[in-house]
Amino acid sequence: MADEGIEKSAILLLALGEEHASEVLRNLGPREVQKLGHAMAALKTVPRSKMETVLAEFHEVAAESAAVSIDTDAYVRSVLTKALGDDKASNLISRILQGGDTNGIEGLKWLDAPTVADLIRNEHPQIIATILVHLERDHVSDILNNFTERLRNDVALRIATLDGIQPEALKELNDVMLGLLSGSASVKKSAMGGVRTVAEILNYMGSANETTVIDSIREYDPDLAQRILDEMFVFENLLDIDDRSIQLLLREIQSDSLILAMKGASETLREKIFKNMSQRAAEMLREDLESRGPVRVSEVENEQKEILKIVRRLADEGQIVLGGAGGEQMI
Numbered sequence: 001m002a003d004e005g006i007e008k009s010a011i012l013l014l015a016l017g018e019e020h021a022s023e024v025l026r027n028l029g030p031r032e033v034q035k036l037g038h039a040m041a042a043l044k045t046v047p048r049s050k051m052e053t054v055l056a057e058f059h060e061v062a063a064e065s066a067a068v069s070i071d072t073d074a075y076v077r078s079v080l081t082k083a084l085g086d087d088k089a090s091n092l093i094s095r096i097l098q099g100g101d102t103n104g105i106e107g108l109k110w111l112d113a114p115t116v117a118d119l120i121r122n123e124h125p126q127i128i129a130t131i132l133v134h135l136e137r138d139h140v141s142d143i144l145n146n147f148t149e150r151l152r153n154d155v156a157l158r159i160a161t162l163d164g165i166q167p168e169a170l171k172e173l174n175d176v177m178l179g180l181l182s183g184s185a186s187v188k189k190s191a192m193g194g195v196r197t198v199a200e201i202l203n204y205m206g207s208a209n210e211t212t213v214i215d216s217i218r219e220y221d222p223d224l225a226q227r228i229l230d231e232m233f234v235f236e237n238l239l240d241i242d243d244r245s246i247q248l249l250l251r252e253i254q255s256d257s258l259i260l261a262m263k264g265a266s267e268t269l270r271e272k273i274f275k276n277m278s279q280r281a282a283e284m285l286r287e288d289l290e291s292r293g294p295v296r297v298s299e300v301e302n303e304q305k306e307i308l309k310i311v312r313r314l315a316d317e318g319q320i321v322l323g324g325a326g327g328e329q330m331i
Helices: 004-016 018-025 030-040 048-063 072-084 086-099 103-110 113-120 124-134 137-144 151-161 166-171 195-203 207-220 222-230 235-240 244-252 255-262 266-277 280-291 295-315
Strands: none
Touching: 004 018, 004 030, 004 048, 048 295, 113 124, 113 137, 113 207, 124 137, 124 151, 137 151, 137 195, 151 195, 151 207, 195 207, 207 222, 235 295, 244 266, 244 295, 255 266, 255 280, 255 295, 266 280
8 A cells, every 4th residue: 555644544444433433433534435435445364563552652642642722724825825825824724714615526535537527528528627626636637538539639638728717607506516616706717727727637637548638738829738737747757857866766665666657657767666776676576576567557657646645745845846848847
């Protein structure tokens, strides 16, 4: 399992029992519940020693996080504004503190990609694009993969050229989904869509569909297509991050995941990975790669995408730095 934290959380939920575990899950988002559900299903047996270790760690963390009386709303506003700046933070703050998502959009988040695709495929592509920018990027990628090539390309282009959503446009969505979003004349334009959004979506998409989307956008606007490519981060881009970041990343990845992902890596990237491991660990990884038989391309791509999720999480947390186009932009 790539994320040790998810595994520990799954063990904790199993230890809590059905009633208490259900109370915890009720307070989590759909993606978190799905990940924990898969993790719990994978845990056929848990050694007593591991269960005790997880419970002891939880007790220690809980003791350190004893409740204190603070103005949490003010704290959230202050922290997000300092971290993101006024423009980026304002939309996020309103969604967190004022419940920006309505039942409609929350309902879509719980549905699998084929179901969402069936629900919205007959809507106008601009409406589809406006809906999809409210969902998780990997979810959107799966939904787009369930569309025809023509519709997928059209929607991706519209997401890329979407520079915000006016309150009046939000009202139209109420006729598409059950109160998907709401807005009023006093609400600021929601900063959604754009080059970064479609680049993040394409990062999760299979290479064949990704190529056709980019080619379609290039026909419409070559500069726009290039800006999207500049924003995308693929597995080979690990060559562009520093050794310290590689070492930090390797501590978050289990060996089976790394072996599969590296089956599709260039020799240059493999050497970069090897040099950031201990000599013994590098030798073992080389042996495992040589002894591993042929694997499906889809398996390799899926494992690489899982590792890229970890890369983005570490970047979002400020633990590693990813170079932008030409090394000039940092995120």
